[in-house]
Amino acid sequence: MIAIPSAGLRRLMLLECRGYLRGALRRLKTPKGATFALLGGLLLAVWLRSLFQSPDVIGVGEQAIAREGTGGLPEGDLVLRTLCLGVLVLVSISGVVTRGIHIPPERLERLLALPVSRSDFLRYRLWSVVARTMTGAPILAVLAMVRTNSSGAILLAVPLFLGLSSVLGFLASLLSAGMESSPAFVRVTDKLRSGGRFLLLMLLLLIPVVTAGRAAPELLPSWLVGTGASLMETFGQVDFPALIRLLSRPLDPFLALAQGSGAASLFKNGSLCILIVLAVLELAARVPVDFREMAIEGAKSSAKRIRSAGSVGRAASGGRARVGLFGVPHLFGRGPMGAVAWRKLSGIWRKARGFLGISLFLGCFLLFGVRLIFGGDLFRVAQAGQSIEDVTYLNDIGSAVLALLGTLYLTNGLRFDFREDLVQLDILKSWPLQPWKMFLGSLLPQTMAISLVVSALLLTWLLISEATGLFILLLVLALPAVVFAWVAVDNIAFLIWPVRFVPGQAGQLQHIGRGLLLTFARMTLFLVSFGLAACFGALAWLALIRVESLGPEGLITSVALVVLGVLLAVDCGLAMVGGMAFARYDPARDRV
Amino acid sequence: MSESDPEEPVLVVTDLRREYADKVAVAGLSFDVKPGEILGLVGPNGAGKTTTLRSIAGILPVQQGSISVAGFSVTEDGHRARYHLAWIPDDPKPFDSLTVWEHLDLVAGLFDVPEWKSRATELLDFFSLGDKRDALGGELSRGMCQKLALAMAWLPRPKLVLMDEPLSGLDPRGIRTARRAIQEIAASGTAVILSSHLLELVQQLADRLLIIDEGRKAFEGTLEEAHAGFQIPENSSLEDVFFAVTEKPKGAEPEA
Numbered sequence: 130m131i132a133i134p135s136a137g138l139r140r141l142m143l144l145e146c147r148g149y150l151r152g153a154l155r156r157l158k159t160p161k162g163a164t165f166a167l168l169g170g171l172l173l174a175v176w177l178r179s180l181f182q183s184p185d186v187i188g189v190g191e192q193a194i195a196r197e198g199t200g201g202l203p204e205g206d207l208v209l210r211t212l213c214l215g216v217l218v219l220v221s222i223s224g225v226v227t228r229g230i231h232i233p234p235e236r237l238e239r240l241l242a243l244p245v246s247r248s249d250f251l252r253y254r255l256w257s258v259v260a261r262t263m264t265g266a267p268i269l270a271v272l273a274m275v276r277t278n279s280s281g282a283i284l285l286a287v288p289l290f291l292g293l294s295s296v297l298g299f300l301a302s303l304l305s306a307g308m309e310s311s312p313a314f315v316r317v318t319d320k321l322r323s324g325g326r327f328l329l330l331m332l333l334l335l336i337p338v339v340t341a342g343r344a345a346p347e348l349l350p351s352w353l354v355g356t357g358a359s360l361m362e363t364f365g366q367v368d369f370p371a372l373i374r375l376l377s378r379p380l381d382p383f384l385a386l387a388q389g390s391g392a393a394s395l396f397k398n399g400s401l402c403i404l405i406v407l408a409v410l411e412l413a414a415r416v417p418v419d420f421r422e423m424a425i426e427g428a429k430s431s432a433k434r435i436r437s438a439g440s441v442g443r444a445a446s447g448g449r450a451r452v453g454l455f456g457v458p459h460l461f462g463r464g465p466m467g468a469v470a471w472r473k474l475s476g477i478w479r480k481a482r483g484f485l486g487i488s489l490f491l492g493c494f495l496l497f498g499v500r501l502i503f504g505g506d507l508f509r510v511a512q513a514g515q516s517i518e519d520v521t522y523l524n525d526i527g528s529a530v531l532a533l534l535g536t537l538y539l540t541n542g543l544r545f546d547f548r549e550d551l552v553q554l555d556i557l558k559s560w561p562l563q564p565w566k567m568f569l570g571s572l573l574p575q576t577m578a579i580s581l582v583v584s585a586l587l588l589t590w591l592l593i594s595e596a597t598g599l600f601i602l603l604l605v606l607a608l609p610a611v612v613f614a615w616v617a618v619d620n621i622a623f624l625i626w627p628v629r630f631v632p633g634q635a636g637q638l639q640h641i642g643r644g645l646l647l648t649f650a651r652m653t654l655f656l657v658s659f660g661l662a663a664c665f666g667a668l669a670w671l672a673l674i675r676v677e678s679l680g681p682e683g684l685i686t687s688v689a690l691v692v693l694g695v696l697l698a699v700d701c702g703l704a705m706v707g708g709m710a711f712a713r714y715d716p717a718r719d720r721v
Numbered sequence: 722m723s724e725s726d727p728e729e730p731v732l733v734v735t736d737l738r739r740e741y742a743d744k745v746a747v748a749g750l751s752f753d754v755k756p757g758e759i760l761g762l763v764g765p766n767g768a769g770k771t772t773t774l775r776s777i778a779g780i781l782p783v784q785q786g787s788i789s790v791a792g793f794s795v796t797e798d799g800h801r802a803r804y805h806l807a808w809i810p811d812d813p814k815p816f817d818s819l820t821v822w823e824h825l826d827l828v829a830g831l832f833d834v835p836e837w838k839s840r841a842t843e844l845l846d847f848f849s850l851g852d853k854r855d856a857l858g859g860e861l862s863r864g865m866c867q868k869l870a871l872a873m874a875w876l877p878r879p880k881l882v883l884m885d886e887p888l889s890g891l892d893p894r895g896i897r898t899a900r901r902a903i904q905e906i907a908a909s910g911t912a913v914i915l916s917s918h919l920l921e922l923v924q925q926l927a928d929r930l931l932i933i934d935e936g937r938k939a940f941e942g943t944l945e946e947a948h949a950g951f952q953i954p955e956n957s958s959l960e961d962v963f964f965a966v967t968e969k970p971k972g973a974e975p976e977a
Binding site for chain 2: 337376450452456457459464465467468469470472475476478479481552553555556557559560561562563712713716717
């Protein structure tokens, strides 16, 4: 049958659906599951309430026509078209990035061995994807109805559009996977990759030149300024509303359904939309791509992501290791703790070189942004005649912003910590060293790598700005202690309460509730750690402010040293607590 | 403890008990293992074998009872006790960012092994991993991972090796190599606890048997003692003994 899976696969879908509901009910019956579900439900309710109560409403349909020309709100139809196109672009990009079909590994081989045709199997998968998308559709549909002041027809339009977008995402995923396995495509991408590397290198060279050029504009070649200006001018002349209308023409039936009123419009546009969704679904089912190998590969990578706590899969530690030309030096000595740290350093060196390269590239952008905002040029223009100290003050804020953003980005991106080792924690626990040494040794290399990259950014900032050298020096000195505290708190929370979740896994509501509690616990630990250092710093300030012989710089240095000392003490405490958390971690209780 | 006293046990487990929320995994288990001895640990699924081994290796905290390895308490002096033992899990996953050689380098660092390089080369040759020296952990097949785990366990010459299903995933050649390795490890004076469902292999290798069922010791002794104790024919295999022990009425003890 066109667009509908065969009877056996329909039965399987029904049983899967029943199993999912049974599992959800079973989880609700346990005290822990019910508590987390309640918390998650509360959080969702608060979020939805805030969305519904938000005052800005986009008018569509007849109301939009009445609103046009008032200048208060953008044209509703155009906003809807832009949103729909945005969703389709995002879904397609996500499909291209994920590539192939993702089925849990425990079910994959049994499913692939079923006596059904390839297109029938794809229909089954497509309907499963559509059904999963539909679970969130009612909330989104009601939200869309309230936010757009539209008629009830949007309640049908939103689920149909979401169904279409999920099918298109699946199609993009299949096509990209099919292309990837074609030898011609591999040849072209290899060439593009080398071209991309060259372009990246050029950009890396260009950014410092441009950044330096801002400090001394006479160094900037005039053609560069001219090219930028003319590009901006051309960009400004594009008629974007017309372009968006043109690109979204295929979505007209969905938009007409969303904006129309009356039974005739509902019937005509609704039928047309259903036909479009079914047609695209059937088209996707007939794409001549052999997905079996990709599905097996996809299942392996999903399983790896589930095993390694989900988030790691997207961080540099979840990447593939490559042996370089040189061995990794034993930077931390050859004892047991040195060996632990060396293993982690090897991971960073072999998996995160690309990430660190991109980080430096992004760091140049960050420097550029900070230079624009905190560079002082705008300030000077606005308040001519201001003294250099004012600009220095702005530059110092820039230093702190640079350190904060760099640290946040790298701590989330690297993650060479206990999350990475989740499946090997039993082996790690059998190693002959004290737990606090294991904790410290495991987190030191990541702390060092992050501190080095952020310090490099700060030193570059010092060269191109008028920031206080002493302030940057203190920041660089404090960085390792702060980064360690940050990473340690995160890992302590993880070892005490290892949460593992990836999209598509059962128990979403419980996960939201558990995530809320965990975030609260982490923030409390962070606040206690950094608050303690701040309190001691304030006490030192109050005690030393009367000592005139110190001078302003001496005072700042003394207070900073006290804060640094307290931070180091906090780090030692965290290493001990982390060691205890590692020692009490029970791999036997480890369940996904 | 003295280095070469063959009568003094390397491992002493006394009244070990481990409970989870819904079940008792190990219920008051006591046994010991002497240097150079191979103890075959067998039992049905869920009998508490892996929990026992993990408790000895310091992976699971000891809830009740005591364990000492080479004279050091696993509870009070855990890292010193772990210095004398090696743990091989049933599915040893190597680190994907280290090469085979670097895995041995890591072990040498962890256990402070002097002059490790020549010994590491010998071990790689013994386990036919010489040509995989520079391969990353993530590139190894399951059998190679098992062999690498055995090489890593043997490198620091520990006093006790704990093996949980060490032969799963190995091909016939690999099984023969691993069997030889286990025998040589024991011959060098290291005590071995071998947990496996391959009863024929356990029968061939083990000097003594520990059969556990539902967390309790069902039998401890040699195969001959089992024949006599459970009144089964003398030429019966370990498989016959296993069924005789685990299917006997609860509470029945072998005759002295």
